[in-house]
Amino acid sequence: MKASFLLLSFNLILFSCPLIAQNLKYDFENWLEFELYKEPEVYETSNFQSFFSALAPNVTKVPGVNGSAIRLENKAVLFDTTVIPGLLYFGDLANFPAGGLPYPYTVPDSLILTAKYNIQPGDSGLVLLLFKRFGFPVSVNVFPVTGNSGGFQRYSLPLTPSGIAPDSVVLLISSGNLNNPLEGSFMEIDEMRFSNTVRQLPNFDLEAWETIQFEEPEGWTGANLISSILRVPKAIEKSTDASEGSYALSLTQRSINKLGIQENIGLCFMGEAASGSPTGAAFPSYLFKVSLDYKYAPNGLDTAWMLVMASRYDAARSTTDTLKIMELPLVQTGSYRSVEMIVPLSDLSDTVLLALFPSNDFPGKSIPGTLRDGSRLWVDNIRVDQISATNNAGALAFEISPNPASQDIWVKDLIPGSRLVVYAADGRRMMEARATTDNLHLGLESFAPGSYYMMVTDQNKTGIKPFIIQK
Secondary structure, three states, X not given: OOOOOOOOOOOOOHHHOOXXXXXXXXXXXXXXXXXXXXXXXOOEEOHHHHHHHHOOOOEEEEEOOOOEEEEEEOEEOOOOOOEEOOEEEEOOHHHOOOOOEEOOOXXXXXXXXXXXXXXXXXXXXXXXXXXXXXXXXXXXXXXXXXXXXXXXXXXXXEOOOXXXXXXXXXXXXXXXXXOOOOOOOEEEEEEEEEOOOOOOOOOOOOXXXXXXXXXXXXXXXXOHHHXXXXXXXXXXXXXXXXXXXXOEEEEEOOEEEEOOEXXXXXXXXXXXXXXXXXXXXEEEEEEEEEXXXXXXXXXXXXXXXXXXXXXXXXXXXXXXXXXXXXXXXXXOEEEEEEEEEEEEEEEEEEEEEEEEEOOXXXXXXXXXXXXXXXXXXXXXXEEEEEOOOOOOOOOOOOEEEOOOEOOEEEEEOOOOOOEEEEEEOOOEEEEEEEOOOOOEEEEOOOOOOEEEEEEEEEOOEEEEEEEEEOO
């Protein structure tokens, strides 16, 4: 989807259509928590793949001989014949055997572990330990696992000695063949210890586990589900640094590159929390105003953005038509700033969708050289207000003269104290003033030629009129 601005010729008929007054408000006070499963600390697992394809983890915490044990099992993908083996590892699985953990010690004599297993006929489990120095293997140890142990037993796996001291170690344990695993194979491991050394692997007894969980603001969704499962820092956070109330929404630009997934995960948009898909809110209107409080700490020349999209469902064609897409830039500010934009439509919309981006990376607006991880955006008090010149109290009447104008205009028949805001045709707020008398002179020398419109508000009454600048 490429974002673009639509120029619109306004007329008085558009602003006189009666609509039911309504508004949307998001103060980010309510957050929803989601708990997924548990993972052994330090280690990575195949739970990411299993969770998304089989809707359940295939690496779990179970009772062992001495405290907790870990269970690796092959799970079948829903509605498919694919089977995902249970994996426990540290290293870069997508670029195996890259990565690993620091281990600047002599290669141990053996790996001792307590395990039970039941590997289906035709399948084969695997225990692999690879010691490296400067990325090159200096001790390769591969142990296939087949058959049925009948229960927990203690095993000693001799390790290949090395004349060169390693600096890192890669581990991979699989409950099935990596190329063609069979459903039903499993392995349970109670602990793993090196012999003849005090330099053990971290969490070698598999007693330390962490809960994979996350939270997102009610009514909004983002990539916290993915970042939680991949166990990378979350980009969407509940911040106590709010403009009002207890909480605000904090978005941080983060790029991830793990397991072949390369994404920017800082965006957040309206939708069911954790669904991962945007769902707009019902909002029938010809004209509405979007406002918010924000502050922004960019990294370098980055810029944050709010994207506003209005759409309408066409029942005859069973399609949704995008009526307008508008962009509001959010620039650097050390304290909360209030901004707003008007979204005018040539037809009646039924849905509005908002999306927030803490960087220049979003559809149609990626700017080479400006995107930086670490740019942070705080947002609070987002409002979408319907604007109609017709209401029970009547519309404000005023005049703009001359129209078209070259640089100066007079706004006549004002109510002293009313608020005047001038907007460009793309919704950007150009200037604001207060009426001190019933006639107000405005100098618009800096305005480029084009279409503009003025909104005048006094208490609950609103009036809107278009005007043109010609040079």
